[in-house]
Amino acid sequence: MSSRIPESTVEEIRVRTDIVDLISSYGIQVKRAGGGYVACCPFHHEKTPSFHISREKGFFHCFGCGVSGTVFTFVQKQEGLSFLDAVRKLARQCGVTIREKEDPEAGKRARLYALHEELAAFFRRCLLQTKEAAAARAYLESRDLTGDICDRFCIGYVPKGEAPLKRWAEKYKFTLEEMAEAGVLLPPRQGFTNWYSRFGGRLVFTIRDRAGRPVAFSGRILTDDKKAAKYVNSPETPIFKKSNVLFALDLAAGSITKATRREAIVCEGQIDVIRCHACGFTTAVASQGTAFTVEHVQQLKRCADSAVLVFDGDKAGQKAALRTGGEFLAAGIPVRVATLPPGEDPDSLLRGKGPAAFQDCLDGAKSIIAFLVETLRAGEADPSSIDAVTRVSRAVLDMLKTCTSAVMREALMEEAARLLHLPVAALHEDFAKMGRQTNARSAAREVATMEDGSMPSGDGPECQGDGISAGDHDAASPANNPPPRRELAFCEFLFDHEHDSSLLPLVETYAVDAVLTHPFTRLVVKAWREGCVDGNRLESLLDDLPPVERGWLNGILLSDDKSGLSELSAERILHDFLRQLWVEAVRRRQGALPADSTPETDMLRLNYSTCIRRLQRDAWGKASRLMSADLFS
Ligand SMILES: [Zn+2]
Incomplete structure (x- = not known):
């Protein structure tokens, strides 16, 4: 991560930054105690200080919640920044100039960022000002998406055909190659002369990275053309990787770090997220038209300590919730699942029944394990039969295997025991017996096999999220x-x-x-x-x-x-x-x-x-x- 800032510079910034002054500067009361300093932990709620700071070592550790790190970690956690951004921020504060290592790709990336920034503004103007965009405006009106929220999410319209984009590129001094690299205009196919506008005639949502820079677009169709895809997305480019961009994280991060429990709302769709923000639920994010990956969880982890999943209430939504929940567990992040009334998604619920009904759903969210037990039991003809209980408990243990936090695993195991009316010792015994190799998605797969008698179809999760190997952190391992x-x-x-x-x-x-x-x-x-x-x-x-x-x-x-x-x-x-x-x-x-x-x-x-x-x-x-x-x- 720090490969583009020399290690010696990072070290200089670290040495020059006084950790006690830094922490005090966030309005935290720091007191002397013994050879070091203590404070009430800013990352969990407490009345007696268990947050210890060592000025000499430039290090903090909370004996209450286990959070720890250097000046960089502190700024990352307080402000939800990446490591590099925290280094840059502290560099400015202590007057160290960063000479980032020469990167031949950097110039090209800078051009792509500029292109997306200008294009997003152009698409926005097209939506507001052109006659051609009337259908797009009518659609937004019908979805109750108007005014400020469309600005905040930079929703736009892409005119049809190649001509408007070619004219735009010429005016703003971008080459057609650059337009093609961004995936906006595609070169003519063999035997043709027209360039193809990927998003032409579509409503577009601007996708921004963590720093708020536009990096991609997602276009929604406005006609009933059954042959065309409902959504098309930008391809991956040097500035856009689907697996590590979370939709709206740039807007949500600040709210998440201030929220109680630093909890993020995770939705499935962009419209859901936009609706949440419009209704005041500004901690909402979504993955970018793909399954939630380990990288997404890591992105979120920088500002969030917990997550609540608000997925569609149907079978596909349940499976997605279990799979996504597994990724959070594997990262040691507490995750809850909110159950929506049948047939509703966050957008429809918020529009139809208002913020209070949505808040009720959030308040009633269950732990991922309770959700798993409930989902599996609902699929059993006789949930209290011995074989049903065995199946459910096996799925529970499968999921717990992936959990990297021993404390969390213990708490979830007790909860599962209560729900299944089993002594927790029995679950412990089976847990110890289980094979060491397991998989974050086996619980979700269990649901799939029980419900439709088949394995889940290849929607891609198998090739994702294998970055954390459960076997490495096995509870039974002597390494623990x-x-x-x-x-x-x-x-x-x-x-x-x-x-x-x-x-x-x-x-x-x-x-x-x-x-x-x-x-x-x-x-x-x-x-x-x-x-x-x-x-x-x-x-x-x-x-x-x-x-x-x-x-x-x-x-x-x-x-x-x-x-x-x-x-x-x-x-x-x-x-x-x-x-x-x-x-x-x-x-x-x-x-x-x-x-x-x-x-x-x-x-x-x-x-x-x-x-x-x-x-x-x-x-x-x-x-x-x-x-x-x-x-x-
Ligand atoms: Zn703490």
Whole structure:
């Protein structure tokens, strides 16, 4: 992500920004406590402060809700910005000039942005001013979409034929190649001379990226032509990827960060979203004419802590809700599903029954698990029969497998147990037995097989959203137990001596995987070694870690820096850590010997004991010669 801003610049901005001042500048009361600072957490509701700030480390962590990070994370969360935008904002504040790395594509992208910006304004003018757009205006009138909201969403009309767009391009100095790259005008097919206007004669919705820049269009048909598609969308371009643009997120982000629970409303269609905003539900977004993907969830996660899905009440809507809900669970985001009255969508409900009825639906939204149970039970002839309960509980566990947050999974499991009238221990037992490999969509697939006896047809989800592998964060995995204390202390030492490359040869030679028992420790050691070479911050680990590991890392980051306290040199302390790690490793070997006494095992046992003593007592030069793989052969 930061590839276009040099790492050293990011580091300079980080060092120059005082995290305590930054947090105070958002009107948060920060108090001194112990060696650091505390405040009431701005990201969850609390009366006693559990939000800890370390000025020296430029780091915060909330022991209440687990949120943590650097100055950049704080600004990202407060303002719903991307990492890059947060870096740019803080750069301006602390007076650091960013020289973004040369990017040959940047000029081309800038042209495409300008083209979309100007075109969106042109389409808007066409809608308001041309005779040809009368049908479009009448349609909007009939849908009750008028005035300010059409401005806010930049709704426009594209005149028919190639001529108006060619004239426009000439006037605004864009080439036909650029019009083609944007997907607005397509070159003539072989044997023809006319260019084809993709959106000609259609009403268009302007699609903007997170920063509010127009990047694509979605055109709705205005005639009854059954052969033409109801909606056509811009193709993917260097500035538009369907899977990471959320419709209306530019407008909604500010409202979401201020909303209670920082909850986003997720709809299926653009009209639904526009209607929500028109009626004051300004936290609404939708995916861009495609299934919700992992990337969409990640986009939303920057400003939202939870989501409520408001999909159509029909079968297709239910399946979409379960599939989308699975993606949120996999990202550890609490997600609820609002059930609309049959036959209604958010647009029709808001127009027909008003905001209060819609608010009732939102208030009555159920957790994704309750929604799953309800949906599956509705499809069972006898929902209380043993085989029905088994089927439903299996689907529940399938879905919970994907959930990366242990706390959330636990709460949802209890809820499921209550709904199914099962002891939660029974669900736990089955959960532990389940295979490790599972899939975010298997629960949705279960619904499909039960309802129509077939697998869901290929509407694309299989090739999407596999970025988060559930198997990696399995509850049953030993990796979910924290590393042994000694290894954690070693990690702390490494953090205290980040970028101290004088220690690198020792760490490289002796802190080898054979003596590190925990994957987390190995990860930290590897990152530390890389950091010595390329200068990256160890904290950059934070962005990628699953919640459990991130918690361990936060514990390390918030521990006091002991490097200044000891009279021993860093090298001497490292020697001791390495001795201890090797002693533990030999002890484990010794402990693994067969219990019975044979001449061979007795010999080995004795050898190991001698070795432990020498590792502990010999001078480093001699002791370190023992530290090799031969020791275990
Ligand atoms: Zn908190």
